[in-house]
Amino acid sequence: MDTGTTQKLAILIDADNAQPSITENLLAEVAKYGTANVKRIYGDWTQPQLRGWKEILLEHSIQPIQQFGYTRGKNATDSALIIDAMDLLYTDKFDGFCLVSSDSDFTKLAARIREAGLVVYGFGEQKTPDPFVAACDKFIYTEVLAEEDDDKDQRKKRPTKDLKQDTKLVNLVRNAIEASSDESGWAHLAPVGSYIAKQSPGFDPRNYGYRKLGELIDAIGLFEMEERKVGDGHSKVIYVKDKRK
Template sequence: MANEPATKLAVLIDADNAQPTIAEALLAEVAKYGTAHVKRAYGDWTSTHLKGWKEQLLTQSIQPIQQFGYTSGKNATDSAMIIDAMDLLYSGRFDGFCIVSSDSDFTRLAARIRESGLIVYGFGERKTPDPFVAACDKFIYTDILIAKPDEEQPLKPRSAAQLKQDSGLAHLLRNAVEAASDDDGWAGLGGVGSIITKQRPNFDARSYGYGKLSELMTATTLFEMDRRSPGDGRPKVIYVRNKSKKPAVRE
């Protein structure tokens, strides 16, 4: 509904562990999920290796949080970011957090935030350890975000044959449709996407070269797609069904 309040998000960036080139695309992606009421980047800003971030701080209105590296080999930045996250969590002012890092040290933080009933979006490189990915409600790989519209796509769309050969993908999609389906096998695409994300937080249609889940599922040729109008001038809703699913016999 148009009058529903926007999801309030806190965006916390581990600048020691994230590239400044992702900043603009990162915040554009965050905007899909809610409004960033807090945008903070953590690091030792007296260090020269963060100079690439300084322009982004001004351009994207990100607040730098200074944390000196007191001891060699110890990451004081992580500790400062975790302490701030808990303070923001206890304030009760936010609906969710965006944690930008590829560091497994934030695994327990993500789990703790979720235990409080808030949503956690993780952003990191593909080297991000699986425990941190699994601890988030949704995890987005940053290499997917940095491709510009006027440039060649970083991943060429996979063909139907290639998608079908990916047994893990086919199994994931089919099971999600089955879990969300009615007696006739039809399932709303929104429900299907929700189930997929719960099972695999790092799932992203863009990893296969497609901008949307509907485009990916159509490309597999494994599903029937149906666009239905709910009426009242609202946009059409996409429903999907496994092609192998036979409608229930009605007496």
């Protein structure tokens, strides 16, 4: 699946499990991966708790889908979103879906869409159950999106000491470099990032307070980094290497 900006995407939002305050940054994030040809949000719009969405929907041309809760304790919104997703899937007009929810009920949906060969981008809070995160090709935590408007200097960067002690993070980066490196042990940063994304859909350097992968790897302090000129010398690429090698 091509993950370039030519992808045609459908954004489906579970209004009961998403906050209207993230909408602008959510759409900006989606734009990195493709064009949102469909933008729909599901909920019972007769309920007062969804009132905060109404102005946002008009501003960003998101189509609200009304779903009454027929039975107390049962989430009819989830069912409506899943049915629409399958209808859109069968049109064969899309390259991928953006599922916005922290609800594990969408785990099977994400897996089914991927089985059809389409890419799935998940968006949800850090409380999102691991099975749903793992079922997506990439999962972006909405807490990160909420911080996008913060000043760069105010971003909470985890210090090198803490990063070094994060065994899961260190092993993830080491394994990615090992899998992407040449005989000298050096690896181009781009394939390192691709390997990490495949192994850990929920990985994002912003989760650690860093905007880019290279900044995070450099901050860990266990890896060498080197800029190399390519082509006519005006362009540069970053290579990384495990210091133990």
